[in-house]
Amino acid sequence: MDSANPLGEFLRARRETTDPSRAGQPWSGRRRTPGLRREEVAQLSGVSTDYYARLEQGREKHPSAQVVDSLARALGLNPEETAHLHQLARTAHGPVRRGGRVPAGRVPVGPRLLRLMDGWHHTPALIIDRRLDVLAGNRLGRALFATMLDRDETNLVRFTFLDPHARDFYPDWERVARSALAALRAGSGDLLNDPRLTDLVGELSLKSPEFRALWARHDVRGKGHEAKSFNHPEVGELTLTYDSFTVDSATDQQLVVYQAEPGSTSQQALALLTTVAAELPGPDLAAVPWVGATDPA
Secondary structure, rough: OOOOHHHHHHHHHHOOOOOOOOOOOOOOOOOOOOOOHHHHHHHHHHHOHHHHHHHHHHOOOOOOHHHHHHHHHHHHOOOHHHHHHHHHHHOOOOOOOOOOOOOOOOOOOOOHHHHHHOOOOOOOEEEEEOOEEEEEEOOHHHHHOOOHHHOOOEEEEHHHHHHHOHHOOOOOHHHHHHHHHHHHHHOOOOOOOHHHHHHHHHHHHHOOHHHHHOOOOOOOOOOOEEEEEEEEEEEEEEEEEEEEOOOOOOOEEEEEEOOOOOHHHHHHHHHHHHHHHHHOOOOEEEHHHOOOOOOOO
C-alpha cells in the first residue's frame, strides 16, 4: 500500500514521532532527525542496532512476538497501535485476513440489518467497510451525509480530502481528516494487497498533499466513540457522538450510529432533519442504488 515494506515504514514513522523525553532519553543537544534515533529504539527494546535497522529497511521481516512487544513499549504505542504492529509483522510472513477471505468487491449488506436500521427514525446510522466506503444508511443517515452522497461519493476519506464542500461540512476539518486516516490505517492492516485500497491511497496521494503528509505519519485509531461536528446545509450546525459496532455476520463491516446530547440544540437540529429524511426512500435497494445489493439471507 505504501511500499513493499509496511512494517519498516510503520516503525520508522512511529520512531520519528516519538518524543525522546517521553521515552526516557536524556536531552543531548540538537538532533539531526526528529524523534528517537535507531540506536535508542534498539537499546530500549533490547535488540541490536543492526537488527533494528534491518527491520526498518525491510531486510529482516520476521520479528518474534516478544520483539514486537518490546518495540511497542520502546515506541510508547497504545494497545491499538501495538495490535497493528503485530498485524504488520504477521503480514510479513504472508497474507493475513480477518474472518476469512476479504472479497474484492463491496460486501453486500444483509436485508435484516437494513430493516433494523430503517426503524430508527431519530438515529442516523451507516454501514461502512474497512476502506471507509459507505455501503448503506438509514433515511436519517443518508440525510445527514447528503452533502457527500448527493455528489455520488460514497467513500468518507475521498470526500474529506478531495471534495471542497467537505471543509464547510466539517467545521473541525483537520481533526476529522486525521481521524479518518487513522481509522483507515486501523482497518486496513491486513488489506495490504487489496486493489481497491491501493487505488484509493494512490489517488489521494496524487491529488492531495495534505493526505500525503498525514498518511506518512502512520497514525492508527479505529472508529469507536467520538464527537463530530457538522455544518449541515439544511439544519445548520450540530454536534453528534458516534459509536461503532462490528457486524458479526459480515466481519468487513461496521455499524456507525450517531446521537445528539438530550436537550441540546443539536438534538433540535437532528429532529428538524427527520422531516427531510422522511421524504427519502427506505431500504428498497432499487430506489437507493448506491447502497448495493443485499445477500439472500
